Amino acid sequence: MLLIECPWCGPRDEQEFGYGGEAHIARPAKSAALDDAAWADYLFHRTNPKGLHFERWWHARGCRRWFNVARDTVSHEILAVYRIGEARPDIADGDR
Amino acid sequence: MVETVLRQSPLSTCHPEVGALAEIGEAGAALRERPYRTKVNLRGDAADKAFLKAVAGATGIELPLEPNRTAVIERQFGPVATLWLGPNEWLFTGAPDQAAALVEALDGALIGRHAAVNDLSGSRTTIELSGPRHLDLLAKGCALDLDLAAFPVGACAQTHIARALVILHRTAEDRVEIHVARSFAEYLWLWLLDAGAEYGVVTLAGAP
Ligand SMILES: [Zn+2]
Numbered sequence: 001m002l003l004i005e006c007p008w009c010g011p012r013d014e015q016e017f018g019y020g021g022e023a024h025i026a027r028p029a030k031s032a033a034l035d036d037a038a039w040a041d042y043l044f045h046r047t048n049p050k051g052l053h054f055e056r057w058w059h060a061r062g063c064r065r066w067f068n069v070a071r072d073t074v075s076h077e078i079l080a081v082y083r084i085g086e087a088r089p090d091i092a093d094g095d096r
Numbered sequence: 097m098v099e100t101v102l103r104q105s106p107l108s109t110c111h112p113e114v115g116a117l118a119e120i121g122e123a124g125a126a127l128r129e130r131p132y133r134t135k136v137n138l139r140g141d142a143a144d145k146a147f148l149k150a151v152a153g154a155t156g157i158e159l160p161l162e163p164n165r166t167a168v169i170e171r172q173f174g175p176v177a178t179l180w181l182g183p184n185e186w187l188f189t190g191a192p193d194q195a196a197a198l199v200e201a202l203d204g205a206l207i208g209r210h211a212a213v214n215d216l217s218g219s220r221t222t223i224e225l226s227g228p229r230h231l232d233l234l235a236k237g238c239a240l241d242l243d244l245a246a247f248p249v250g251a252c253a254q255t256h257i258a259r260a261l262v263i264l265h266r267t268a269e270d271r272v273e274i275h276v277a278r279s280f281a282e283y284l285w286l287w288l289l290d291a292g293a294e295y296g297v298v299t300l301a302g303a304p
Contacts, residue, residue, distance in 0.1 A: 012255070013255075
């Protein structure tokens with residue numbers, strides 16, 4: 001069980017949260033102009049790394065805010081928590 | 097607004113073995129329903145000073161901006177507590193039958209603003225849990241740190257108790273209010289009785 005620090009509510013049990021997949025995926029500005037491969041890439045293709053991963057979480061059973069988490073997908077260690085709209089923290093895999 | 101003649105609390109059939117107030121002294125924990133209490137939800141932008149000012153002007157309430165904290169003001173019908181639910185969401189709680197007046201005052205003050213006011217009084221009931229062992233009881237079903245140092249008087253939180261969604265509010269050092277959806281109220285009441293058995297939990301007559 002993870003203990004996740006909501007940027008507003010502080011540390012809360014993982015059961016209070018929903019998972020929102022990889023963070024920092026911007027919708028293409030001219031989506032109508034994309035070909036099928038580019039559109040599929042935006043919709044479906046994710047980095048799926050072994051190690052450092054920037055991802056979205058939702059405090060669904062608490063304040064209902066979305067936010068970002070930097071998590072190690074092997075150890076589950078949470079390296080940073082930051083709000084939507086804030087810059088991706090300067091962390092690299094193997095920094096720990 | 098619900099007709100008071102017709103309304104029935106979701107726990108009205110749940111406390112047949114009601115104890116006397118004096119029994120709290122012996123019991124480790126006590127349960128009491130506080131039915132029909134006013135609950136009004138407010139959404140709006142906390143960064144908008146004009147919104148905060150409009151709410152304060154209409155109600156006298158300064159919205160709490162610190163997460164998971166409450167603000168309490170006194171009214172002739174008793175205290176009104178304002179619970180922080182999110183950075184743009186609050187819940188007002190108070191004595192029964194005050195929602196219509198509160199909604200009217202807020203609606204009038206917030207015309208033309210990006211805000212929403214909803215009377216949710218019928219959606220949840222309130223269970224008051226008190227007594228010297230009430231935290232031991234809650235710890236069986238709630239992962240939140242509810243120690244007084246971490247969750248002092250005036251703190252509130254949305255979380256789970258035994259998988260039921262609740263809003264917790266510490267109203268005094270020895271008690272918390274649990275706001276729970278009416279469809280989960282009986283389940284939670286029975287769970288609290290079961291979990292509190294080893295502490296000699298007693299039930300008290302419901303009182304708004
Ligand atoms: Zn939160």
